Amino acid sequence: MSVGNLLHMTAPLRDAFDIPFHAIGAASEPLRLALVGGLHGNELNGIFVLGRLADFLAEVAAGARLPLRLHGRVVIIPAVNVLGVNTGSRVWPFDGTDINRMFPGYDVGETTQRIAHAVLQATRPSYFRIDVHSSNPEFEEVPQVRLYDPTHAERETARHFRPPAIVEAPTSGGAPAAWRASVSGPATRARPSPSTASDFSPRWWASSRAPASSPAARSPMRTTRRTISAHGRRSRWSRRRRASS
Amino acid sequence: MRISNDDVLALELPYRERLRLMRTVFEGGSGPTVAVVAGVHGDEIEGLYVCHRLAAWLERLAREQPQALRGRVELYPALNPLGLDTLQRAVPVYEIDLNRNFPGHPDGLLVQRIADAVMRSLAGAALVVDIHASNVFLREIPQVRIAAEFADGLMPLGRGMNVDVIWIHGALTVLEATIAHSLNSRGVPCLVVEMGVGMRVTPALAEQTIAGILGVWRDLGVLDSSVTLPTRTRTPLLADDSNVYYLNAGTSGLFVPAIEHWTTVAKGQLLGAIVSPHRGEVLSEVRAPAGGVLFTLREYPLVYEGSLMARLVATEPP
Numbered sequence: 207m208s209v210g211n212l213l214h215m216t217a218p219l220r221d222a223f224d225i226p227f228h229a230i231g232a233a234s235e236p237l238r239l240a241l242v243g244g245l246h247g248n249e250l251n252g253i254f255v256l257g258r259l260a261d262f263l264a265e266v267a268a269g270a271r272l273p274l275r276l277h278g279r280v281v282i283i284p285a286v287n288v289l290g291v292n293t294g295s296r297v298w299p300f301d302g303t304d305i306n307r308m309f310p311g312y313d314v315g316e317t318t319q320r321i322a323h324a325v326l327q328a329t330r331p332s333y334f335r336i337d338v339h340s341s342n343p344e345f346e347e348v349p350q351v352r353l354y355d356p357t358h359a360e361r362e363t364a365r366h367f368r369p370p371a372i373v374e375a376p377t378s379g380g381a382p383a384a385w386r387a388s389v390s391g392p393a394t395r396a397r398p399s400p401s402t403a404s405d406f407s408p409r410w411w412a413s414s415r416a417p418a419s420s421p422a423a424r425s426p427m428r429t430t431r432r433t434i435s436a437h438g439r440r441s442r443w444s445r446r447r448r449a450s451s
Numbered sequence: 452m453r454i455s456n457d458d459v460l461a462l463e464l465p466y467r468e469r470l471r472l473m474r475t476v477f478e479g480g481s482g483p484t485v486a487v488v489a490g491v492h493g494d495e496i497e498g499l500y501v502c503h504r505l506a507a508w509l510e511r512l513a514r515e516q517p518q519a520l521r522g523r524v525e526l527y528p529a530l531n532p533l534g535l536d537t538l539q540r541a542v543p544v545y546e547i548d549l550n551r552n553f554p555g556h557p558d559g560l561l562v563q564r565i566a567d568a569v570m571r572s573l574a575g576a577a578l579v580v581d582i583h584a585s586n587v588f589l590r591e592i593p594q595v596r597i598a599a600e601f602a603d604g605l606m607p608l609g610r611g612m613n614v615d616v617i618w619i620h621g622a623l624t625v626l627e628a629t630i631a632h633s634l635n636s637r638g639v640p641c642l643v644v645e646m647g648v649g650m651r652v653t654p655a656l657a658e659q660t661i662a663g664i665l666g667v668w669r670d671l672g673v674l675d676s677s678v679t680l681p682t683r684t685r686t687p688l689l690a691d692d693s694n695v696y697y698l699n700a701g702t703s704g705l706f707v708p709a710i711e712h713w714t715t716v717a718k719g720q721l722l723g724a725i726v727s728p729h730r731g732e733v734l735s736e737v738r739a740p741a742g743g744v745l746f747t748l749r750e751y752p753l754v755y756e757g758s759l760m761a762r763l764v765a766t767e768p769p
Binding site: 302307 | 540541545546551586588699702703704705728753754755756757758759
């Protein structure tokens, strides 16, 4: 396993900063899986899980977990919003922008545009792409996979998570939409945060919530969000080039 | 003329307080209805002052020439009242941008309910002017921003607005979940005005904008043609993706401009510098990429690499 840096930037006053990621598996292998966490700096579950997963997969890759073997290559970005993690902030603390609203990003633009661009570049070539979120402080989410306009292959892939619930919604912003717009391959959002207003609606929460007694591992509850309103979609132009309201 | 206040939406907050989204209505004759909305973002105050000045003007009209209001005017100075009262750009609690949640939902969260209530309230208007004040980082000369897909209908209105720039966004530039896009999509003409800077009031820019709004209201027949209005003095520059230049910071540091906002500059002219707070050195010089006019200038001095410092509309070939 090697630790790389997604991008390196100077800051006005504190130290320069970067976004570390784990690259696991031989460089000659195809990139099979990309995992992204901490697009929101106050969603700590994904950061914890992805850090542990990186350690585990590194052991697998090193042959320390036989008979498990790693086929293909894995990229793990445990925390994208590094400064947000350090300051307890969902958004990028300097300007309040939500990194998950900055995709596809812009490589010479504002900081969060650059971050989004770097995340997309690092994860776009992967066949499987998973964006791990937590809820906000008000809600605890049962583990769930959210799919946006899923293909048959994505539905099948989601079942491998064996979550209590699989939730389908017609549209999405953020990383899943950016992945969707690039190349084929399942784009999945595991245990997402309420990234949009409608994600918070009680009906959405209730409909996607598995009963406490459900045999979660065997029969994921599949629901479809119906009360969706226009949200989340925003123009490439606005994110690339526009800094004002 | 009848002047009244009512609530577009009222919601109980969890403890004791009630959130009211208030508007002021000036009812005259049976002519068209027009509206001004502001305060979508809780850190943008310029539009609130424009609403105050428009209210003062209409109240004087009610005293001196009440028959001159042939239509109906609705002022919505604070679409995000809780954000304004708490100095938060987004709608508090959920920290969600109201202007990314239109057209909203009547049974949704606070932010969606506000959007839905506002959309219902503005249905049928002949013109809605949505006033923004940039953000705390950038200062804007009064400008109208129009999505290209709505340009045919909106350009004549925009030209009457007494702004310095009309910026037409290409097809990719549409922010689909904004109030402007949602209204225009439903056939309610909506002009976005950007002016000034966040957390401030700039009276001179407000007066310029008011002259434009009143002029367009008279053009639309909301005001009688006999009414005396402040003179519209501006002929807008037309900006689009072909002639707008962005000046992004080459390095992180402290940006100190060397020129005034809304200044005509020559290609290569020094516009400012990025300096180090730690040392006496100039880290980066900022020069004009083309001859033109600076319609955006950074107000907040700290920059990261890539932070926008200025925007320029070219008035001569590069």
